[in-house]
Structure formats: C-alpha cells, structure tokens
Amino acid sequence: MDLFIQRLFDGLFNGAIYASLALALVTIYRSTGLLNFAQAELATFSAYVGLVLAGGSMGASFGGLAGTGLLDGLPGYPFSVPVAVLLATIFGMVAGALLEVVIFRGLERGSPLALVNVTIGLLIVLSGLTTQFWGGAARIFPQLFPADFDDFVWIGGARLRYTTIGSWATLLVVLVVITLLMNRTKAGLAFRAITSNRESARLMGIPVGRTLMLGWAVAGGLGALAACLTASVVSFSPFTMLGALIYALAAATLGGLDSPKGAIVGGIIVAQAQTMIPGYLGLPTELAVVAAVIVLVVVLLFKPSGLFGTVRVERV
Amino acid sequence: MTIAETETAGATSSSPEIMLSVNGIEASYGAVQVLRDLSLEVPKGEVVVVLGANGAGKTTTLRAICNMVTCSGSVTLEGHEIGKSNTADIVNRGVAHVPQGRGTFPELSVKDNLYVGAYTRGDKDGVEDDIDRWFTKYPVLGERKDQTAGSLSGGEQQMLAVSRALMSRPKVLLLDEPSLGLAPIIIEDLFQTFKSINEEEGTTMLVVEQNANLALDIANKGYVLEAGEIVLEGNAKDLQNDPAVQEAYLGG
Numbered sequence: 001m002d003l004f005i006q007r008l009f010d011g012l013f014n015g016a017i018y019a020s021l022a023l024a025l026v027t028i029y030r031s032t033g034l035l036n037f038a039q040a041e042l043a044t045f046s047a048y049v050g051l052v053l054a055g056g057s058m059g060a061s062f063g064g065l066a067g068t069g070l071l072d073g074l075p076g077y078p079f080s081v082p083v084a085v086l087l088a089t090i091f092g093m094v095a096g097a098l099l100e101v102v103i104f105r106g107l108e109r110g111s112p113l114a115l116v117n118v119t120i121g122l123l124i125v126l127s128g129l130t131t132q133f134w135g136g137a138a139r140i141f142p143q144l145f146p147a148d149f150d151d152f153v154w155i156g157g158a159r160l161r162y163t164t165i166g167s168w169a170t171l172l173v174v175l176v177v178i179t180l181l182m183n184r185t186k187a188g189l190a191f192r193a194i195t196s197n198r199e200s201a202r203l204m205g206i207p208v209g210r211t212l213m214l215g216w217a218v219a220g221g222l223g224a225l226a227a228c229l230t231a232s233v234v235s236f237s238p239f240t241m242l243g244a245l246i247y248a249l250a251a252a253t254l255g256g257l258d259s260p261k262g263a264i265v266g267g268i269i270v271a272q273a274q275t276m277i278p279g280y281l282g283l284p285t286e287l288a289v290v291a292a293v294i295v296l297v298v299v300l301l302f303k304p305s306g307l308f309g310t311v312r313v314e315r316v
Numbered sequence: 317m318t319i320a321e322t323e324t325a326g327a328t329s330s331s332p333e334i335m336l337s338v339n340g341i342e343a344s345y346g347a348v349q350v351l352r353d354l355s356l357e358v359p360k361g362e363v364v365v366v367l368g369a370n371g372a373g374k375t376t377t378l379r380a381i382c383n384m385v386t387c388s389g390s391v392t393l394e395g396h397e398i399g400k401s402n403t404a405d406i407v408n409r410g411v412a413h414v415p416q417g418r419g420t421f422p423e424l425s426v427k428d429n430l431y432v433g434a435y436t437r438g439d440k441d442g443v444e445d446d447i448d449r450w451f452t453k454y455p456v457l458g459e460r461k462d463q464t465a466g467s468l469s470g471g472e473q474q475m476l477a478v479s480r481a482l483m484s485r486p487k488v489l490l491l492d493e494p495s496l497g498l499a500p501i502i503i504e505d506l507f508q509t510f511k512s513i514n515e516e517e518g519t520t521m522l523v524v525e526q527n528a529n530l531a532l533d534i535a536n537k538g539y540v541l542e543a544g545e546i547v548l549e550g551n552a553k554d555l556q557n558d559p560a561v562q563e564a565y566l567g568g
Contacts, residue, residue, distance in 0.1 A: 189435075
C-alpha cells in the first residue's frame with residue numbers, strides 16, 4: 001500500500017507538467033484545428049529567458065549575457081525565482097500571441113496539414129535558437145520550490161515532495177484564472193464563440209484573428225510555466241520538454257483533443273501509467289513511454305474521440 | 317440621409333428612403349459564376365424577399381453583402397459604401413446576418429449566445445435590458461437560458477438565432493432561408509414573428525427563401541433569382557398573383 005501511494009505521488013509531478021502542456025495544445029487545437037508541435041520548444045525558450053532574468057548566464061556563444069552588464073540596468077535584476085518565472089510566463093504569452101499575428105493569421109486559409117508542417121518548422125527554428133544561445137548541455141536551474149533531497153512531507157507512509165505540492169498549487173491557480181478569463185470576460189466569450197462556430201462568430205462582428213491571439217497567449221503562457229516548473233526540478237536541456245510533449249500529446253488525445261477537462265485528466269492518467277505500469281510489471285523505466293502509449297491505444301479503441309472529446313449534441 | 321431616386325416600379329406603398337442597396341455585384345466560386353450583375357434595393361422599414369431555387373445564388377447574395385465572399389460591384393447601407401469593409405465593420409454599421417442552418421453556438425448557453433450577438437455593443441445595461449426583453453417575448457428561450465443552444469429544437473434555435481442577431485440592434489436583418497428544415501406549423505409561427513418584429517421594432521429585413529408563399533405574405537417587395545440573375549421583381553402581392561411565380565414557386 002505504501003508503495004502504491006509512493007508511486008501515485010511520484011506520478012503527480014509529471015501529471016501537472018503533462019496536463020499544462022496538453023491544455024496548451026488543446027486550447028490551440030479547439031480554436032484553430034491546429035496541433036502546435038512547436039509548443040514545447042516555445043516553452044523551453046521561455047524557460048531559458050526566465051533563467052537569464054534570474055541571473056543565470058547565457059551559453060558560451062554569447063559569452064554570458066548576464067556577465068555583460070546588459071541587463072544590469074533593469075530595476076530589480078537579477079529577479080527572484082518566482083518573479084523570473086512570472087516574467088518567463090509573460091514572455092511565453094507574448095511570444096505565443098506574436099506567432100498568431102506574424103505567422104498563422106496570414107495562413108488562415110492554408111490546409112491544416114500545411115499548417116502543422118509550419119509548426120514543425122517552428123519547432124526546428126526555436127530549438128536551433130535555444131541551442132545556439134544557451135548550448136545543448138543540460139544544466140541546473142534555480143529552484144522555484146524547495147527541491148532538495150529532504151524537501152518532502154510524509155503522508156500515508158509515502159513522501160510527497162514540496163515541488164509536487166507547489167506545482168499543483170500553481171497549476172490550480174492558473175486554471176482558475178483561465179476559467180475566469182474564458183467565462184467572465186468579453187474576450188473569453190468571443191473566444192468560446194469562435195471555438196464553437198467560427199463563421200457565425202465572424203457574422204456577429206467578432207474580430208477573429210485578434211481574438212485567437214488570446215488562445216495563443218494562454219497556450220504560450222501555460223507551456224512556459226510547465227517548462228519553468230520542470231526546469232526547477234530536473235536538470236534541464238533544450239530537449240527536455242520535447243519528451244514531455246510526446247506524453248502531453250498522448251494526454252490530449254486520451255482526454256479528447258477538444259476538451260480542456262480531458263487534457264487535465266489525460267495528463268494525470270498518462271503520468272500515472274508512466275510510473276505505475278513499469279513499476280508493477282517490473283519493466284525498465286526506459287519503456288515508460290510504451291506504457292503510456294498502451295493506455296492511449298486501449299482507451300481510443302473503446303472511445304475513439306477520447307474520454308471527454310465532444311460528440312456534438314445538436315438537434316435539428 | 318440619402319433620398320434615393322427610386323423608380324417606383326409598380327410599387328404601391330414604396331418609401332423613398334433606401335436602407336440597403338446592392339448594385340451590380342458579380343461573384344464566382346472558381347470558374348463558376350454564381351451572381352451576374354445583381355442589383356436590389358431594400359427600402360427602410362420594409363421586408364424584402366428574394367425567391368429562388370437551390371443553387372440560384374440566394375445565400376451567396378447575402379454573403380456578398382457581408383463581404384464573406386469576394387465579389388465585384390457595390391453595396392451601400394444608407395447611402396454609404398460598405399462593399400469594401402470587412403465583416404466585423406459591416407456588422408458594426410448595422411447589418412445582422414442569420415446564416416443558413418441558424419449558426420447558433422451549440423456548446424454555449426442560450427444566454428451566452430445572446431451576449432455574443434451583442435458583441436459590437438458597449439452599453440452593458442442596454443444589453444441586459446434587451447436580453448430580458450427577448451426572454452419575456454420568447455419565454456421558451458428564457459426558460460432555457462442556461463441550457464446549451466445545441467439542446468434546443470430547430471424552431472427554438474431559429475428564434476435564438478434571430479434574437480441573437482437583433483441583439484446588435486441592427487438597421488437591417490438578413491435572413492438566410494429561415495424555414496429550412498422546420499415543420500410547416502413552426503414555419504408559419506416564425507414568419508408571423510418576423511412580421512411582428514418588423515412592425516414593432518421597425519427592423520428592415522432582407523429574407524431569402526424557397527418557401528415563396530409565406531415569405532411573400534409578410535413581404536412588401538420581392539425579387540426572383542434564377543441562376544444568379546434577377547429575372548423578376550415587383551411588389552409582393554403582384555408576385556403572388558403572377559402566373560410564372562405561381563407555377564415555379566407556389567405549386568401552380
């Protein structure tokens with residue numbers, strides 16, 4: 001029993017990360033029909049921006065931006081870790097919104113497949129930039145929540161780490177903010193209208209491009225936050241989030257690609273499968289991703305539109 | 317105000333003020349020309365109907381007015397050119413469009429559908445008042461204000477779509493085949509509702525329909541569209557008695 005609770009706790013942290021990334025993917029997908037494969041790379045880039053703002057150095061190729069005194073003029077620099085994470089999240093939001101304006105608005109009439117290829121192109125570009133600026137090696141980021149060896153509480157004979165508690169608390173706050181944004185503001189209402197029926201939304205006088213920016217900003221911010229949370233727990237390289245993206249894609253598909261609730265639940269399930277299945281079957285951890293894929297395939301066999309994917313209720 | 321120089325072609329009660337005017341528009345989908353030199357006028361406060369069979373270009377005409385399809389020619393609202401404006405702008409200037417198939421937001425609540433209809437408005441209190449007004453007027457919408465629009469029946473959805481369009485306080489309402497897919501008895505009710513909206517709110521309407529009889533009953537003026545061209549126009553009563561129209565659209 002203790003072992004079960006321990007495995008449950010172990011999967012919770014990854015669950016928060018996959019849920020955030022999956023929610024970012026779903027936000028874009030349900031409003032634009034596009035799977036944004038560059039989501040993880042944008043998140044990674046934002047996390048490194050956070051690192052620089054917290055006083056960390058750039059890679060060799062820039063001779064360490066932090067050392068050049070370029071940022072010393074910023075009031076408050078170097079920022080405390082929470083502030084740096086907040087600023088990195090805002091950076092992710094702005095970058096996401098810019099992607100919509102600069103790239104995707106002009107391609108609105110392009111075929112979905114072509115647009116997905118554009119996101120893969122973006123993935124390569126962003127990945128290249130991150131590696132160029134900060135190098136490809138993994139490095140230790142400053143801790144957002146206490147993440148040392150003995151930073152945990154005992155619950156039911158198992159260790160629940162502060163980072164897990166902190167990450168879920170952060171994610172829950174963010175979810176509340178997003179829900180309020182979507183349900184209590186005019187821009188959120190317009191965004192939901194576009195998601196439901198884009199053509200009708202246009203006929204109601206809603207500026208579609210400008211409103212979609214909101215979704216891209218939310219997704220960019222969620223991704224950045226997920227990357228910052230990851231970076232403050234594990235040693236982080238430009239490729240860490242790409243692995244998380246694969247689990248997040250599985251999570252989003254599992255939950256139903258157009259369901260925010262499904263993204264969260266899917267993220268939790270995939271992360272649990274990742275720790276439980278190899279744990280109980282004695283598989284090597286390298287095969288964890290296989291476990292996640294098995295869960296995905298089994299669910300889709302019985303529910304092709306995912307756990308919460310909409311089968312539209314519409315009477316005519 | 318533009319006092320248009322109308323040729324009062326046989327119209328008995330024509331008002332001289334033109335709300336919406338479409339002048340020589342042409343539209344194509346690829347190589348197929350859908351609208352040919354199409355012109356029509358909708359006088360202020362009147363109901364104008366465009367009759368035509370499937371594929372005659374009725375929907376394209378309405379979409380052209382809202383700049384949802386590329387077309388040449390000019391469209392004016394109260395004498396001001398709107399043909400080159402984008403759709404959001406055109407809605408802002410007072411054109412509301414109820415698309416074919418109603419175009420409600422199925423996942424949104426009935427009330428949220430109405431809020432979206434008021435997107436272009438800035439007066440919060442006025443919006444609340446209007447929502448209350450439509451809920452009082454159509455209690456079935458009021459009773460289901462928190463249900464999703466997708467759970468309403470076809471007739472209820474059409475009422476929702478019309479109320480939603482009216483939430484923008486439009487100068488002119490475009491209705492694209494409102495009778496499509498509805499039971500005859502519901503269609504009759506619906507057209508009576510259009511008539512009372514027109515009379516009570518003074519809303520100018522342009523309706524495209526296949527259901528000629530009911531549409532002509534509430535209209536002041538009608539046009540007949542065939543293969544993208546206006547082939548006949550006149551006041552509604554004359555069209556109802558026209559042998560050609562009777563044969564083609566009124567079941568002889």
